[in-house]
Amino acid sequence: MKNLLSIEQLSAAEMKEIFSTATRVKAERGCHVDQPLRGQTWALIFSKSSTRTRVSFEVGIRELGGDVMFLNANDIQLGRGEPIKDTARVMGRMVHGAVIRTFAQHDVEEFAEFSNIPTINALTDDEHPCQILTDIFTFEEKNGPIAGKVVTFVGDGACNVPVSWIFAAAKLGFELRIAAPRAFQPSPELLKRAGGSVSCTENLMEAAAGSDLLYTDVWVSMGKESESAERIKQLTGYQINALLLAKANPSALVMHCLPAYRGKEIDAETFESHASTIFDQAENRLHVQKAILSLIRK
Ligand code: CP
Ligand code: NVA
Numbered sequence: 001m002k003n004l005l006s007i008e009q010l011s012a013a014e015m016k017e018i019f020s021t022a023t024r025v026k027a028e029r030g031c032h033v034d035q036p037l038r039g040q041t042w043a044l045i046f047s048k049s050s051t052r053t054r055v056s057f058e059v060g061i062r063e064l065g066g067d068v069m070f071l072n073a074n075d076i077q078l079g080r081g082e083p084i085k086d087t088a089r090v091m092g093r094m095v096h097g098a099v100i101r102t103f104a105q106h107d108v109e110e111f112a113e114f115s116n117i118p119t120i121n122a123l124t125d126d127e128h129p130c131q132i133l134t135d136i137f138t139f140e141e142k143n144g145p146i147a148g149k150v151v152t153f154v155g156d157g158a159c160n161v162p163v164s165w166i167f168a169a170a171k172l173g174f175e176l177r178i179a180a181p182r183a184f185q186p187s188p189e190l191l192k193r194a195g196g197s198v199s200c201t202e203n204l205m206e207a208a209a210g211s212d213l214l215y216t217d218v219w220v221s222m223g224k225e226s227e228s229a230e231r232i233k234q235l236t237g238y239q240i241n242a243l244l245l246a247k248a249n250p251s252a253l254v255m256h257c258l259p260a261y262r263g264k265e266i267d268a269e270t271f272e273s274h275a276s277t278i279f280d281q282a283e284n285r286l287h288v289q290k291a292i293l294s295l296i297r298k
Contacts, residue, residue, distance in 0.1 A: 007167040021291035035065025040096035047073035088114035132164035147173040170196025179207035208247040
């Protein structure tokens with residue numbers, strides 16, 4: 001694996017290798033025998049805010065023996081209009097790998113192509129692959145293989161997080177149900193491209209029935225702030241709460257990629273009663289990304 005740009009471009013075998021490596025690096029934390037990134041410097045280039053992704057990559061790269069520099073995209077010439085492909089060709093001659101959070105998926109792909117160094121998508125408007133790999137790893141750690149299970153996504157079903165879930169569904173053989181207002185459902189073209197067992201409905205109670213995992217994300221993704229009022233209006237009601245959870249399997253997990261907005265996509269009581277899963281999920285970003293870094297280094 002040279003880059004990690006999307007779940008769409010990842011094979012089931014690559015995902016499984018990431019999961020088994022993550023299990024090992026998680027168990028070895030604090031007593032790593034090998035430091036695969038020793039002597040390397042990695043750049044984190046972020047155009048959007050981040051808590052979990054930034055901290056987990058910075059800590060992970062250091063724990064694997066590497067050095068890391070955080071670059072706010074606005075502080076480098078990229079923010080003043082220097083082309084991605086020039087930035088990539090410069091960085092490629094100096095650093096050993098790049099972790100990029102930005103808007104357009106195309107920008108991450110262009111960076112990977114022109115830098116010729118391992119490049120990781122740390123969230124774009126289209127996908128959030130590190131998040132979904134971590135979510136599936138966390139599910140399997142707690143409830144066993146995800147193949148054959150039912151996952152229900154509630155909320156903005158067309159943003160990066162559900163899109164990465166959509167591409168994972170066919171590859172790993174689970175059923176994905178998206179409960180969202182029609183305007184926030186993924187396009188039929190995308191569903192066709194992804195294949196697998198993915199359905200969309202406006203009826204969230206029906207979508208939750210017999211589900212093994214209820215999952216949600218913010219209603220207003222980064223970059224969509226100007227649509228805030230309209231999104232809140234249309235998405236109101238698409239919430240994980242006790243009523244919805246009562247429809248799911250008794251052993252169902254509740255997950256949230258975070259940050260969480262209580263009273264919007266999840267209510268405070270359900271969030272707190274599932275906080276141990278949700279914060280295990282957040283911690284697992286570190287272990288899964290260390291696995292990715294170990295597998296894609298040059
Ligand atoms: N879930 C996630 O990616 O969190 P951050 O935006 O804080 O990195
Ligand atoms: N869909 C959210 C995910 C945050 C981790 C966003 O893009 O802001």
